[in-house]
Amino acid sequence: MIYDDDADLTLLDGKTVAILGYGSQGHAHAQNLKDSGVNVVVGLRSDSSSVAQAQGHGFEVLSIADAASQGDIVMILLPDEKHGEVWNAEIKDGIAEGNLLLFGHGFSVHYGEIEPPAGVDVALAAPKGPGHLVRRQYTEGSGVPGLVAIHKNETGKARDLALAYAKGIGCTRGGVIETTFKDETETDLFGEQAVLCGGASELVQAGFDTLVEAGYDPRMAYFECLHELKLIVDLMYEKGLAGMRYSISNTAEYGDYTRGKRVITDETRENMRQILKEIQDGDFAREWIAENRAGQENFLRMRDEQSKTQVETVGKELRAQMDWIKTDFED
Ligand SMILES: NC(=O)C1=CN([C@@H]2O[C@H](COP(=O)(O)OP(=O)(O)OC[C@H]3O[C@@H](n4cnc5c(N)ncnc54)[C@H](OP(=O)(O)O)[C@@H]3O)[C@@H](O)[C@H]2O)C=CC1
Ligand SMILES: CC[C@](O)(C(C)=O)C(=O)O
Ligand SMILES: [Mg+2]
Numbered sequence: 349m350i351y352d353d354d355a356d357l358t359l360l361d362g363k364t365v366a367i368l369g370y371g372s373q374g375h376a377h378a379q380n381l382k383d384s385g386v387n388v389v390v391g392l393r394s395d396s397s398s399v400a401q402a403q404g405h406g407f408e409v410l411s412i413a414d415a416a417s418q419g420d421i422v423m424i425l426l427p428d429e430k431h432g433e434v435w436n437a438e439i440k441d442g443i444a445e446g447n448l449l450l451f452g453h454g455f456s457v458h459y460g461e462i463e464p465p466a467g468v469d470v471a472l473a474a475p476k477g478p479g480h481l482v483r484r485q486y487t488e489g490s491g492v493p494g495l496v497a498i499h500k501n502e503t504g505k506a507r508d509l510a511l512a513y514a515k516g517i518g519c520t521r522g523g524v525i526e527t528t529f530k531d532e533t534e535t536d537l538f539g540e541q542a543v544l545c546g547g548a549s550e551l552v553q554a555g556f557d558t559l560v561e562a563g564y565d566p567r568m569a570y571f572e573c574l575h576e577l578k579l580i581v582d583l584m585y586e587k588g589l590a591g592m593r594y595s596i597s598n599t600a601e602y603g604d605y606t607r608g609k610r611v612i613t614d615e616t617r618e619n620m621r622q623i624l625k626e627i628q629d630g631d632f633a634r635e636w637i638a639e640n641r642a643g644q645e646n647f648l649r650m651r652d653e654q655s656k657t658q659v660e661t662v663g664k665e666l667r668a669q670m671d672w673i674k675t676d677f678e679d
């Protein structure tokens with residue numbers, strides 16, 4: 349594990365870091381680095397809705413192409429599915445030999461959407477958490493753990509610079525693991541599909557639907573299957589599974605041991621292996637790239653459908669009464 353004392357932030361002194369994109373990760377990296385004393389410029393397209401926000405946070409906002417050529421370190425925090433087209437049109441010509449090209453996730457390099465030129469260092473600094481929490485935890489004095497990987501180290505300085513960057517965004521506070529682009533990409537995709545996003549969302553939805561179909565109050569179903577999940581996961585996060593089980597009743601703990609495996613069955617585990625295989629052999633990447641080339645029709649339809657479900661409408665009403673819950677993403 350690599351922690352704060354193992355990384356040297358002064359390596360970024362005198363350098364300009366260009367953050368391309370100001371979304372979930374971009375706004376967090378840019379602000380955390382600035383608060384760590386690093387000189388940052390932000391690259392955005394001229395019609396981006398985030399230009400005013402980035403300027404309001406005190407950043408010089410340039411075009412993507414200008415930021416890419418100004419940066420000694422260029423971090424690409426654009427959506428993975430856009431990397432190829434934006435790289436070819438606006439980034440690649442501006443990356444000078446000896447500079448460091450960084451990614452927040454290895455998708456586009458690992459699956460060949462981007463082929464970085466010779467003479468350029470290429471690495472990733474990938475926080476293991478959503479960008480808004482990368483920012484929030486940094487301001488609270490803690491930090492989201494991260495992964496660092498080196499794809500090309502032409503100057504011999506890529507590793508130390510990537511670690512300095514990881515320190516600047518707060519990741520070395522939580523701990524950084526050095527890995528490869530392949531392993532970062534495959535584990536990240538697996539985690540978000542099978543456990544953190546796909547798995548957890550379907551678990552919540554299925555639990556909610558089961559109670560509502562059986563005639564229970566949807567508000568009770570929401571509290572039971574979504575709201576309380578955060579409180580249980582907080583205990584796992586702080587104390588592990590056994591620590592969570594210490595805090596719940598013996599009745600719940602017995603139900604956990606005897607019923608959990610009926611929900612996550614051998615078939616579910618086999619499906620997880622299949623999902624991992626599709627990631628490893630590139631099937632998922634090909635499917636997602638094709639979906640984008642076809643205009644994201646399925647993706648946008650699913651986003652729309654999923655935002656209108658009963659668990660969403662009920663939850664919105666209930667959360668509105670809890671003024672300690674942050675309901676927007678303003679930072
Ligand atoms: N979301 C997360 O928490 C995590 C993300 N990552 C990785 O970080 C990277 C960024 O993801 P994320 O922060 O979610 O991205 P977002 O979708 O939140 O933000 C993307 C940014 O790119 C801009 N953008 C979008 N399309 C284009 C385009 N065609 N040309 C120029 N600019 C564009 C957007 O601005 P606008 O559209 O206004 O121009 C926005 O500023 C990805 O590689 C992702 O895998 C890694 C860990 C976690
Ligand atoms: C879990 C989803 C994630 O991988 C992340 C926040 O780490 C992402 O791609 O957004
Ligand atoms: Mg992730």
Ligand SMILES: [Mg+2]
Pocket residue numbers: 453536537540
């Ligand atoms: Mg991811």
